[in-house]
Amino acid sequence: MSYTEVRAPKATATNVNADHVRGLRWWKEIGWRHVVGVVMIIICVVPLLYVLSASLVPGGTLTGSNQLFRSFDLSNYTNLGDRGFWSWARNSLIVCTVTAIGTVLMGAAAAYAFSRFRFRGRRGTLTGLLLAQMFPQTLAFVAIFLLLLTIGEVFPALGLNSLLGLICVYLGGALGVNTFLMYGFFNTVPRELDEAAKIDGATHAQIFWTIILRLVTPILAVVGLLSFVSSFGDFLIAKVVIQRPEQYTVAVGLYSLAADERTAPWGLFAAGAVVAAIPVILLFMFLQRYIVGGLTSGSVKG
């Protein structure tokens, strides 16, 4: 912001009122920016309007969806249940919520340990975490498939085709980027608070649950929501782990609807896409500045 603050007084000082540039000069300096913006917004919004419009064409196929807002009919939304969309939505909700809560709890606990305790192997564990992040889970999907195949013989509830199995795979990524994000945040909570609580007789568990976690709520919310959004958008691992249609998550389910676009129930798919996208878009709008802030500040520190 400081850049903009510097420029504004300078503009007035040279006796050109920034807000009242007119005519050719306005076009040259500001107007063209609006043109760029409007063009870009059209490019951004048209595909989204297309989905919205397609979702309102009853029994729509690909061909019937080309004329934007030709009809207004909510039958696709009411028919979503026939293809099992709501059970996919429920599965996704369960998987993403449990993953988000688990990620927050385990990540916060680990960040607390790294931030507040000094123990043998602390540096080693931190470095190890950093290294483990190097190998993205998606690369290991073949091994994950075979691993769950084997685990399923022992614990069927943790094997293939099980939501719990999928959650466990996602929780494998709970420590990692999130832990470092939280670790940095935990370090900003003054240690004097812990010490004061300790002197008053609080145990380490009480300090963790009732003091630290309350003070770092913003980062917990951000990590939880990021984890929710990323497991919601995951396709590869969900597709590998889940094979039965009734267990599909939204990503796998909507893919199965639209896989062959010629015969796809396009209106139904579009309705599902709208329902699935709205909460995520709202979350993003809400999270926007946290995400940018976290990304850039984290990167400078390396």
Added chain:
Amino acid sequence: MSHQQTITPEDEGTPPRPPGERPRNGTGGVSHARDFGRGFWVKLVLVALIDAGAVYGILSAVSVSQWAIAGFLVLALVLVNWAYFSKRALPAKYLLPGLVFLFVYVIFSACYTAFIAFTNYGDGHNSTKSDAVQAILIQNEQRVEGSAAYPLTIVSQGGTLGFAVVQDGTVEVGTQDDPLAPVTGATADGDKAATVPGWDVLGFAQIAQEQDAVVNLRVPVSDDAADGSLRTSDGLTAYVYQSTMTYDPATDTMTDSATGTVYTADDHGNFRSADGTALTPGWRVTVGFENFTRAFTDSRISGPFLQILVWTFAFAFLSVLTTFALGLFLAVVFNDPRIRGRKVYRALLILPYAFPGFLAALVWKGMLNVDFGFVNQTLLHGASIPWLTDPWLAKLSVLMVNLWLGFPYMFLVCTGALQSIPGDVLESAKMDGASPVRVQRSIVFPLLMVSVAPLLVSSFAFNFNNFSLIYMLTGGGPDFQGTPIIVGHTDILISMVYSVAFESGVKQYGFASALSILIFVIVGVISWWGFRRTRRLEEL
């Protein structure tokens, strides 16, 4: 948890002292025995549940001979109980849950990938050698000429079908998985079983209903596959079938008694005859670096593989370049405080980023359809441009869609970075007489790169493995012709891995894992190099 009194020195973050000096219970804090707070009971219940699960898992792992899982569970059980009931393991109490998941689903699966990469694991090589021997014996069973016919009673128990026969006066029952065994209390009607306790005897109508299952049912005579099995073709009479193959463990050969052909075990997990015919299934063996070299030496694969490799680099690089260029351009354009409604512009411009990526790819796939798509039909008034079916246009489409998806992220990041550039730096440049272009080129851009460059490296690594975009938009197509695996012009390495592992007819986990390792090495080296370069930027 609350049994831990935090006035002991270890809790204040000092390094643990040698065990001998440690204050004992009752001297340094309140002992476990006297501290039964609410937290303790919560912990007790949780750990008890985990223990119960682990004990169940150990028993069930032992019963299916999964020794690795059993061993891991024993270790985990000991660790969990030690961590949560010992006074020493304070950090472990907080680290253990996350570390267990990390270990199983990230570290182990990474190591397992590396291990599989050196084996021929896949369809036809799924299991151990003894399983393969059994399977070959079973597959080659034929009715033994002149053997006795057993009048058959078909029984079922909870949906499992079984055969009941009378052998030497006693009724024996067997199913697909359990060989024939005598049943006490069963009655026979002549040479045919009449009732079997615990089993329902199926009538003619039920047999007719389950005809396929009955005809395909194979009930082993004993645990040894060489003894053969009972099978039926009409549901009334069963005959003993025996394998025409015999396995000789001493010479490690399989002999076909019908033709006299001898199949010898080779080092690729197959029984192979002198003329090269292999018996299926084979078994899993390590094959060294074969999976790694195969992509380069197998002439039917190496051509497409090299094309995919080049395209993967091009795709990842061009994706980063285009999204960054457009994002930076827009960030600079909108970084002027005199523009009204900047907030509205920003909110609308990040919509493609907020829209879930997998959905965007599917929507674009529909919009770019040749015959019915929105782009050809509405925007281009009935053109039939093969956006996704022509090799080069498909590549262009993939890049364009990824640009649509990715530029808002770069726009956000660049906006943030531009706004964090200190104003006094810019002002002093102006005082020194630098032109606006010069300021952008020599001050703004280098400062911007310091914070954005690491994100460009991550973005490269992300796009290198951008499976869902490719898989959902083009499915890798248009396909190459004449390759043994189904891959196409827009496939990137990770979607090739998926195709090799699951979608090319014969599943080849070993080859797929080797390709995964290759991707990991490539991405790792590039990231390492990239981050080193960005460090240097920071020193500017």
